Amino acid sequence: MKVSPLTLGTVQLGLNYGIANDGGKPDRAVGEAILKAAVQSGITTWDTSRYYGNSEEVIGNFLAANSQDAAELLVVSKFKWSAAAMVDLQKARQEAKDNVRQSLKALGIPVLPILLYHQGKDEPIEQLIRFLPMVVxxxxxxxxxxxxxxxxxxxxxxxAIVDERSLQAVQVPVNIFDQRVVRNGGLARMKERGSLVFARSVFLQGLFFLDEGSVPPHLQAAIPFLQRLRQLAKKAQVDVAQLAFSYVRDLPGVTSVVFGAEHPDQVKQNAVLQQVPALPLEIREEAADTFQQLPLKVITPGMW
Incomplete structure (x- = not known):
């Protein structure tokens, strides 16, 4: 299974999404242009979900109209269980199967390359892994x-999931502010077992690009860390995007970096970032030290 080093996140194609997104959901023409730019840039892995509005349908329409590109693409989609399915194996089986079939119909493909369970903030991992490995x-x-x-x-x-052999793909939030999966050894263990690891939230939903005057009141605690981020980028002689991207891209165990785009130019800009040199070791070490402990409300978009 060929996973491209960059994965296009497509939540923006189906919903208004992102703290720095002031343009809203792109229209159909812009959405198609984003997908075309991804293909042209060699970004052949696309991430979507049953819960990203009509994102799957947008992708499906593109694949139907661009069949010559479809063979190269690898789609990752996600599903969720109802509360009843979390405690009933038969219901869990049926809901998963129904969701996959709906995804396949919307995407217009016969087999889904990668299916992920879309964990919510109130879904304990211990409960999920009772049924998920078996259902997968x-x-x-x-x-x-x-x-x-x-x-x-x-x-x-x-x-909690690294020893579940049927769970071969993991998407996890990791960025220069949020390094928990590195510090707790989870990323190293997933690398050891050969998991496909998709790193999402590399720019913390665009928070890294907000100037101090644009940071909303409930995220004022982020301002000192944003200042340090810009200072470190200046020291490394790169911009914030390159610093944040390179830091995650070069973590041992990361298979692909997931990013979103609101217009085609952003796709091309991120494709360029993939080519930038690695950060100097002293910059990486300083970043690891500087951003060890941040408030959970800053690094957890679900709490925003």
Whole structure:
């Protein structure tokens, strides 16, 4: 399974999303241009979900109209269980199967390359892994998916799933402010077992690009850290985007970096970032030391 080093996150194609997004959901023409720019830039892995508005349908329409590109693309989609399915194996099986079939219909593809469970903030990992490994295996055996895994809400919980062999793909929040999955050893263990690791929230939903006057009242605690981030970028002689991106890209164990885009130029800009040199070791070490402990309300978009 060929996963591109960059993964296009497509939540913006289906919903208004991102703290720095002042343009809203792009229209159909812009959405198609974003997907075309991804193909042209070699970004052939796309991340979506049943819960990203009509994102799957936008992708499906693009694939139908650009069949020559479809063979190169690898789509990652996600599903969720109802509260009842969390405690009923038969219901969990049926809901997962129904969700996958709906995704396949919307995308217009026969098999879903990667299916992830979309963990919510109030869903304990211990409860999820009671059924998820078994359900993923059954979906693979039925030929509905190729690989399965989970999109973690809490990076601290990575260690809870590393020994679940059927969960071969993991999406986890990690960025220069939020290094929990590095410090707790989860990323190293996933690398050791050969997991596909998708690093999301590399720019913390655009928070890194806000100037002090644009930071909303409930995130004022982020301002001192944003100032330090800019100081470190200046010291490294790079911009904030390059600093933040390179830091995550070069973490051992990261397979692909997930990013979103509101217009085609952002896709091309991120493709360029993939080519920038690695950060000097002293800059990486300073970043690890500087951003060890940040308030949870700053590094957890779900709390915003």
């Amino acid at each position: 295996t059954e979906l693979q055996e039925e030929g509905l998916i190729r690989k399965g895994g989970i999109s973690l809400y809490y990076p601290d919980e990575a260690m």
